Amino acid sequence: MRNIGIIARKEVKTYFTSPIAYVVIFVFLVLVGFFFYSIISWFNSKSIEMAQNPYYQQININQMVYAPLFNNMSIILLLMLPLLTMRLFAEEKKTGTDELLFTSPVHVLQVILGKYAAALVVLAAMLGLTGLLSMFTFLWGNPELVQILNGYLGLFLMGAAFIAAGVFFSSLTKNQIVAAISTFGALLLFWILNWASYFIPGIWKDVLNYLSTSQHFEGMASGILDTADVVYYLSFSFFALFLTHSVIQSRRWR
């Protein structure tokens, strides 16, 4: 546990002494801010319109602002997290610093978890800072806090799964670009896996639907917490980290 902390602290420090974390967080906030602004503007005009409508319907800020916002954020995460994770192992291998790590009395698993935790810290910072936007909705509206928190939990779990995949692809190569592109490709594939369910019959349809990362996010984006989704993202992360461990071990044994 102590070793995990040492590695994690070092990686977080690297993220924040180099421009990586700042750039990733800044760009993420700009994009999320833009989406938030345009969705809120649309929601405002919709509210006015509906207020004048004699067939008045219930309008819901959680469903009409937060659900689409969270969906947009998940796509931005899909695009950006591979860039955050690409260096984690690829850079160590390129510069030979893995030789220092693995000749020190720390275990491979501790190194993996330390690096994973460091990327989670950056993810938490990215998501946490977008929380400021909710200041406006709470000031001039009355959204459901629990539903928002569920959405954030979903984003965090999904981001964690993306990061785990990124750690895995980073362990496969010395080249950061290769790591980033393969991570992105794999994540996108998992994201759209459920599209295939339209033309694939039988049990495979369910399998593909279950494996798809976007399928499990829908509920959480609209504020519904389903343990099945939580279990899915956790097992996704677990599996990716497990593969990473096997890759690093087998590389050294070859």
Next chain:
Amino acid sequence: MIEVEHLAKKYGELLAVNDLSFKVEKGKIWGLLGPNAAGKTTTMRILTGFLPATEGKASVAGFDVFEKPDEVKKITGYLPEVVPLYPEMTVSEYLTFVAAIKQVPSSERKEALGKALEVSGLASVKNRLLENISRGYKQRVGIAQALIHDPQILILDEPTIGLDPAQIKEIRDLIKSLKGEHTIMLSTHILAEVTQTCDGVVIINEGRLMASGSLEELTTSFGGKEGVILKLKKGHEEAVPSFQAIPGVDRVSRQDGELTIEWVRGKDLREAVSRLAVERGWGLLEMRPVALNIEDLYLRIVSGGAEQ
């Protein structure tokens, strides 16, 4: 302190290390000598637990490298061939991080850092980023990180590579000063490094052991002769038989205006030789010892004609 028995390492089909056995005694500096691609780095990586061996046994301070890797890693300091530096860290940050992963307790890290900075002469650059310091300093940081947890064993892979002559001397002096408390194994492809810093040597080529032992043992077992090379101003013709006449002299030969006089190891005839040259007024310009015979052996190995 370091024991290797029948060690072998295969990379796919390539046999990098083949049936290698040697021993290093406690408190000594041993050189692992061999031409490039002889298997030096692979051997060191196995000893430090970075790579597993395909066959054979290796133990460090009594701990088997394969069964007790953590114990070995705790008491071993390792400088890889490429100094493992994180360019975005300062010298102090980096060394503190290394101390932490080498399991130096957090209360002792500051002291360990101070000591490592002092021993390796890095105090003046401790707050500089690693990407901004010179090659010589980077190498020292490499040695400092190997020393930070005060290991019993130091394994240094080509510690002086890429340095200028002054830096090479500094690093060699630094390594020599560490002798005694630490058992040191360093690899090199330069023979002079071994004769100047090491107590003993393991010579390998193409993964196989060519010779090993202390420097004295090796020089006696390979040839067992000593001698001097003389440069005289005049009198070459009469000099050859005259030197030959000195009791104990084995062989006198002349080449390129220089005389090589050899005798059986153990008798020191330098005084007799120089006295004769001066008495006869031949004009003694230069006198230097004949290179150790281990050099011949090494050159034979390096040039590919490995016999023995």
